[in-house]
Amino acid sequence: MKKNYTLLITGIIAMFVLFVQEVKAQTITVNSLEDLLPYLDDDNVDVKLAPGNYSISAFDITAGKFSNPLLLFEGSNSTYDFTGAKISINTFVFTKFGNVDVKEIQILGNNNVLKNLTMEDIGNTRPTRTALGIAMDGRDNLIEGFHLTVRGSYPYGYGDAFGKGGTNTVIKHYKHSGILIRGLRNHLKNTTVISRSYGHCVFMQAASYPIIEGCYIEGEMRTTDDMLAETSGPAYDKGFMTTWGYKLPPGYMMSLQEGGIRAYNAGTTYIDGVEIQRGTDNPTVKNCTIKNARTGVVLVHATGKKHVENCVVLGCESGYSIGSGTVLNCGADAIYGPVYKNAYASDTGYSADITILPPSDDYYNGHGAIAYIGGKEHNLTFRSAETDFPSDLKIMMAGDLQGLRVLNGSNASQNNHTVRDVFLKNLTNFPVVLHADATNNRVQECDASDVINNGSGNSVESLDCASANIALTGAAIQSSTDYSGLANRAIDGNTNGNYNNNSVTHTNPSDTDAWWQVNLNSEQAIGDIVIYNRTGSTSLRLADFEVKVFDANGIETFSYVYDELLAPSPSTTINAGGAMGKSIKIIQLNNSYALSLAEVQVFASSLSVKDISKALSLYPNPVKNELYISISKMNFNLDSTKINVYALSGQKVLELKPMRAKDMVVDVSQLTKGVYLLNISDGQITATKKLVKL
The missing domain is CATH 2.160.20 (Pectate Lyase C-like)
Incomplete structure (x- = not known):
């Protein structure tokens, strides 16, 4: 029971x-x-x-x-x-x-x-x-x-x-x-x-x-100029005297x-x-x-x-300020202020990898800084292919930041920091200035002569930015091996930092296993490929290497075999003929030398990308569903024009139907929220613009 x-x-x-x-x-x-x-x-x-x-x-x-x-x-x-x-x-x-x-x-x-x-x-x-x-x-x-x-x-x-x-x-x-x-x-x-x-x-x-x-x-x-132009209102009534103890200065952009x-x-x-x-x-x-x-x-x-x-x-x-911790694979523009900032001299152990993005309009950065570094024991990498920027913009290591809220000695706890034991890798064209309060820092710089070192115990090393900036053009490195250390890694994954005597595992030109490939899909990557001789050998013949370009279906669209001799330092350039959005494969025909990732970079062609992109009109931007595109000012071949949308990582996320008119409306509703690069190309002319999806 x-x-x-x-x-x-x-x-x-x-x-x-x-x-x-x-x-x-x-x-x-x-x-x-x-x-x-x-x-x-x-x-x-x-x-x-x-x-x-x-x-x-x-x-x-x-x-x-x-x-x-x-x-x-x-x-x-x-x-x-x-x-x-x-x-x-x-x-x-x-x-x-x-x-x-x-x-x-x-x-x-x-x-x-x-x-x-x-x-x-x-x-x-x-x-x-x-x-x-x-x-x-x-x-x-x-x-x-x-x-x-x-x-x-x-x-x-x-x-x-x-x-x-x-x-x-x-x-x-x-x-x-x-x-x-x-x-x-x-x-x-x-x-x-x-x-x-x-x-x-x-x-x-x-x-x-x-x-x-x-x-x-x-x-x-x-x-702030617009604010100061007011002739009535609460700010005018206070004589534009700020909470920082001085009159609102002109020349700044404020949120x-x-x-x-x-x-x-x-x-x-x-x-x-x-x-x-x-x-x-x-x-x-x-x-x-x-x-x-x-x-x-x-x-x-x-x-x-x-x-x-x-x-x-x-x-x-300003962009990222986390004191300590990790900022990984992030981007920011410096149009109105620094992309990176240390708020306090006590900031410790900040690891950041930040790409400085091209501005959407003219710079209005009253701070005079692309980044402001203070504190200690940070590991920082800044990337950028930007060359057109105001001469006063710089990466500051300590010093007196001309920040809007810290002028005239106000808010001193957030200005004129000391900085020590920081490793900075500057893969940009922006100069680095080490203030007198910068000590025992290590700076790797594209051009060491661009570094102003007023501190003590700092070391400045030249860096091959032409190779390290492969990622900056928007090119995505694809391989089963992690090639995060671009400058010192050979195609077989060897990380000994040497370009001589790296083992080569592929010597057969018919071998279908790519050592690596680069997807060209940014406004900088129009089709020119530069090969550098980093082996130190005076007898390296570029006939030992072949470049092939493949479309999305794997069909070969371009092939070039090098037939000239390279001295130890010079480079040679070939035009891949509009390889936008395609894959490039380097095939080594001789096992005497290993072609390092650091030896290949994709550059813009002689076309003025900035001017071409200005002729490309997107509206609305940011966009939620339907995007209006106008190329009426561009001489595109409509029969071969294609539109692709890429994530900032370089991955193609959307391929739109070929254009048949100078103006059209396309559906982008399937994109997730974020920032993308919209690329239009007919194989000869290419334009790219930032697209923000809501």
Whole structure:
């Protein structure tokens, strides 16, 4: 009898578990925000807001329909699907709760998924105190596929020139930020934040192991000259006297926002109903694009392992500042400020590999720096093929940065740092200046004569940038062997740094296993190939080598066998005849010498790429779905014209139909959010432009 009773209880429990799972599996569709509210504190629910346009107005607050936060997710293990739904919030709402901070969305529960909501602030009414789009508390929550447009702050149009909202403000501020990540292991993914409000776009406080992934973040810029031209308004009323103790200087570009992605070392969060005060630790930022913010990615105040990867910073006042940690395979332009910056002399152990991207417009960099290096024990690599830039732009190691916020000796803790024991590999044409406070640093430079060394104990070494910059042209090295050390690695993977007596494993010209291949797909890689003699031999005949070019289908389109003698240092150039987007294979016909990766570089042809690309028109850019392309000013052969889109890594991600007209509309909706290179070529003329996908 006892056995049967036990079986009965077991069966009831099993049925109950199945019932709970079945209830959770059912999707509940609601048709209004009022119907959605009762489910926000439930566990194990799957709720969908029906597609459509929804709104929250000041009248709704007065009627008691919504509290503060407007949407508070207190349940756990639930999914909320907003696909096709848009919530518009009138900024008058921020004034209806008294003198308190207002949140539009807050998550307090755990293990929830919120996806695909479009939320837009309508109007520009400032909050009574502050406002915030989204606050993520709790743990293991995911926000994915959101699109936020943030408005409503005061003053707007001056950035932080007259204060940040706390003490030491010339003008009282009422801030409105985008997304605040707190809690444990919370994840923001594939989300767009368009900020037209003064405040941070995305920031972290009291966050442990946060992840920000695949996000597009955009603010807007304004010149200080334009601000100074005002004849009325709050800044004019204060005589343009800044919070830094001096009048706003001309000649700078300022973001009207705060940080693009920013971490703080203090804050309060709520997990399982417990209030926790702490800093931010172990943040990860990857595959993100930040445009027109005060700073791109700033994690200097976080602790633990800090990792930034595959990110792009465009048109920001400064790029990457993480203090310590890793910035891997990232890019930034220096159009308005340095791509890299050490905030403090105490920064230690910062490892960065940053490609300096070509500017979208004329430089307006009042800082005079492409990078500002302070602290100690960093390992830094800067890459760039840029040659057209203002003469005052340089890589500074210590010294007095002409930053907008540190002029006239103000904010001294963030200027004139000491720097020591730093390894800098400069694969750019930008000069390096070592200040008197730079000691015991090692600099590898394309042209050692370009280095101004006013410090002590520093070593400066010449570097073969012609070979090391293969990656800078956008060419992608493909091989089963890791060729990350381009300058000192032979085709067989030998890393002894020598070019003589490297073993050769392929001597048969019919061997189909490529030692390596280069995909030409950037605006610099039009088709000229340069071969350097690095073996030291005076008897090396280039007849020992053959170059072949293959199209995407593996069909050979070009072949060239060298038939001349090279002295130890000179090089020879061949024209591969429009090898854009194709593969190049070097075939060694003799096993006497090993052709190193460092011996081959792809250069631009004599065409003016910059001028050609200016004639290429893309609109809108950034783009979400349909892209308008005009080549009416270009003499393309329409019968052979092709359009390809490449990731910044060099990988082709989209091949569009051949053009048959000077103007056309193409669909790019299948691209993920990020920055790409759109290339148009007819085999003779090639143009490439940056494309930002929302």
